[in-house]
Amino acid sequence: MNSFNSAKSALYKKIETAGDLMAFSFRYFREAFKPPFEIKEIFKQFYILILKSLPLVSITGLILGLTLALQLKPTLGKFGAESLIPSLLSVSIFREIGPIIISLICAGKMGSAIGAELGSMKVTEQIAAMEVSAVRPFRYLVVSRVTAAIIGVPLLIIYADSLSILGGFIALKLQSDISIPLYISLAFDVLGFGDIVPSLLKTFAFGFTIGIVGSYKGYNCSRGTESVGMAANSAVVLSSLLIILLDMIAVQISSLF
Amino acid sequence: MQKETENIIVLKNVCKAFASVEVLKNINIDIKKGETAVVLGKSGTGKSVILQCIVGLLKPDRGEVNVFGKNIFGLNEDEFLEFRKKTGFLFQSGALYDSMSVRENLEFPLIRHFNLSKSELKERVAKSLDEVGLLSAIDKMPSEVSGGMRKRIGLARTLILAPEILLYDEPTTGLDPATSRDISHLIRKVQKERNITSVVVTHDMECVDITADRIAVLKSGEFVTVGLPEDVKKSEDPYIKSFFIQTNEKY
Numbered sequence: 001m002n003s004f005n006s007a008k009s010a011l012y013k014k015i016e017t018a019g020d021l022m023a024f025s026f027r028y029f030r031e032a033f034k035p036p037f038e039i040k041e042i043f044k045q046f047y048i049l050i051l052k053s054l055p056l057v058s059i060t061g062l063i064l065g066l067t068l069a070l071q072l073k074p075t076l077g078k079f080g081a082e083s084l085i086p087s088l089l090s091v092s093i094f095r096e097i098g099p100i101i102i103s104l105i106c107a108g109k110m111g112s113a114i115g116a117e118l119g120s121m122k123v124t125e126q127i128a129a130m131e132v133s134a135v136r137p138f139r140y141l142v143v144s145r146v147t148a149a150i151i152g153v154p155l156l157i158i159y160a161d162s163l164s165i166l167g168g169f170i171a172l173k174l175q176s177d178i179s180i181p182l183y184i185s186l187a188f189d190v191l192g193f194g195d196i197v198p199s200l201l202k203t204f205a206f207g208f209t210i211g212i213v214g215s216y217k218g219y220n221c222s223r224g225t226e227s228v229g230m231a232a233n234s235a236v237v238l239s240s241l242l243i244i245l246l247d248m249i250a251v252q253i254s255s256l257f
Numbered sequence: 258m259q260k261e262t263e264n265i266i267v268l269k270n271v272c273k274a275f276a277s278v279e280v281l282k283n284i285n286i287d288i289k290k291g292e293t294a295v296v297l298g299k300s301g302t303g304k305s306v307i308l309q310c311i312v313g314l315l316k317p318d319r320g321e322v323n324v325f326g327k328n329i330f331g332l333n334e335d336e337f338l339e340f341r342k343k344t345g346f347l348f349q350s351g352a353l354y355d356s357m358s359v360r361e362n363l364e365f366p367l368i369r370h371f372n373l374s375k376s377e378l379k380e381r382v383a384k385s386l387d388e389v390g391l392l393s394a395i396d397k398m399p400s401e402v403s404g405g406m407r408k409r410i411g412l413a414r415t416l417i418l419a420p421e422i423l424l425y426d427e428p429t430t431g432l433d434p435a436t437s438r439d440i441s442h443l444i445r446k447v448q449k450e451r452n453i454t455s456v457v458v459t460h461d462m463e464c465v466d467i468t469a470d471r472i473a474v475l476k477s478g479e480f481v482t483v484g485l486p487e488d489v490k491k492s493e494d495p496y497i498k499s500f501f502i503q504t505n506e507k508y
Contacts, residue, residue, distance in 0.1 A: 120355075121354075121355075124352060124355070125348045125349075125350060125352040126352050126353075126354055126355070128346075128348070128352065129346070129348060129352035129353075129354070129411075130354075131314065131341070132312050132314065132344065132345075132346040133341070133342075133345075133366040133415075133418065134338045134339075134342040134369075134370065134418075135365065135366055135369050
């Protein structure tokens with residue numbers, strides 16, 4: 001009976017968190033379009049969250065394409081279908097692998113950074129200090145970070161996808177004498193509207209998820225330094241989970257068209 | 258125009274509980290313009306909760322918080338922000354923004370509330386820091402200054418908006434006696450020079466002696482007495498007496 005009650009209260013808590021997160025998201029849309037806009041802070045967060053992620057995203061993107069091409073080569077080689085590698089690579093990277101892998105990496109890097117920073121600001125009363133000085137901390141702290149993530153994550157994904165295609169070329173070039181024009185034409189000729197646009201649209205949702213979950217966890221952090229670590233950790237876990245769920249929904253929707 | 262004797266802060270039957278713990282039970286107090294009221298009480302009795310209710314960081318479960326003649330929880334968003342501009346709050350830790358320099362900390366509220374030129378901004382920041390004797394720390398980061406300096410900078414950041422009310426949450430906690438005394442004298446100086454209505458939450462008796470116009474003693478979420486320092490000090494109540502007893506008398 002006790003375990004049933006504790007499971008019930010845990011479920012209620014999850015539902016409550018989902019409701020709070022939803023309200024927090026609506027608040028973002030309500031505040032994001034009201035002046036005064038914190039443009040300077042959005043640029044600052046774009047630099048911190050997005051530009052500083054470039055090295056990690058670059059290495060991941062390049063290696064992703066390289067390893068995928070190396071893995072595909074022996075399998076497709078058995079059927080004499082090596083010429084399909086560039087197109088297979090580009091479709092899989094642009095449609096699915098690029099957005100999901102890079103988003104999960106961003107969730108780890110940005111989600112934890114946002115959760116920990118806002119969490120420590122909450123614990124050390126810096127957010128309360130902004131509130132009492134009549135500054136809207138939600139607009140300054142949350143709107144700026146979420147907006148930077150919405151704009152930045154899709155750009156990072158496009159950049160990483162391009163590097164993956166380059167990585168695929170490097171892998172193939174090491175084992176064959178394929179030329180760049182041929183590789184590009186094989187890789188991009190197969191790509192259509194349905195491969196690019198839906199996957200690009202879902203990356204905006206991934207960026208929003210990373211920003212809003214990290215901000216929500218940090219902004220609602222309870223007192224004590226332990227809760228800062230928990231905020232960072234749960235920001236990563238929850239945003240990763242939501243990204244995978246959103247991706248599943250996006251795939252279902254895009255398959256209708 | 259507010260009269261000198263007008264009550265600026267009025268708490269009526271304020272109650273606040275966290276989960277099942279009732280922290281404030283029926284708190285009543287009137288604080289007049291230019292007066293410094295000190296809330297005295299042991300740790301965990303709800304002193305800081307009173308301050309947070311006055312500034313609207315916490316909403317009481319029951320009762321009213323009237324500031325400048327209005328119930329602050331009945332204000333609309335714009336009125337509430339206007340009220341907050343007139344109310345300063347010095348946090349126990351100073352609550353400086355870690356990612357900004359001291360200068361940026363002071364500029365932060367100014368930029369958002371006033372349309373000042375760069376030179377005016379510079380001048381006001383310098384003047385405010387000079388007032389707390391820390392002009393030399395203007396380009397330092399909060400991590401580079403001591404605890405006492407953080408509180409002084411926090412006070413400068415609060416004063417820069419020229420508040421009419423100042424709330425101090427344990428302003429001398431964690432400081433050495435000399436720095437505590439300096440901070441207490443600074444609180445008094447600010448109150449005298451600007452005629453600011455202040456509420457100081459503390460259990461530092463030297464701070465009480467220097468700053469208090471009136472003392473309210475909190476016990477188990479209720480004021481057991483509110484009165485002039487000389488009257489409160491004469492109280493025969495053992496709980497109240499325990500605050501004023503000298504260390505050598507105690508042991």
